[in-house]
Amino acid sequence: MSDKIDILNRAIGDRVWKHRVETGVSRSQIAKYLNVSHQQFEKYEKGLNRISAGALSAIMEYLSISPEQFFSDLKIDGNTPAQRRMCRELSNNFMRIKEPKFKRLLTITAKVLAEKD
Secondary structure: OOOHHHHHHHHHHHHHHHHHHHHHOOOOHHHHHHOOOOHHHHHHHHHOOOOOOOHHHHHHOOEEEEEEHHHOOOOOOOOOOOHHHHHHHHHHHHHHHOOOOHHHHHHHHHHHHHHOO
């Protein structure tokens, strides 16, 4: 049973990360809103710590996303830790890019490459 819970925690954390990145919000901004440390919020995104229902509701409110949107296409796929690390590294580098047109170009490139698979 705990394996399923761990997979669900990672899937929810990944979903939080996805919506945070899509909206261009930093971890520090949401952490401050939730009154938790940047490190604690990072653990939520990695699925290392469970996100309470109240904290998840606050995150969705901060990101202006409804529960229906948040959970609509949630996939519990059990990605490996290495895959999650690569995603976080990509996200961190993406957030450091200052030029909006470069961010858009990378987004389009990733979409095109994903559709080729």
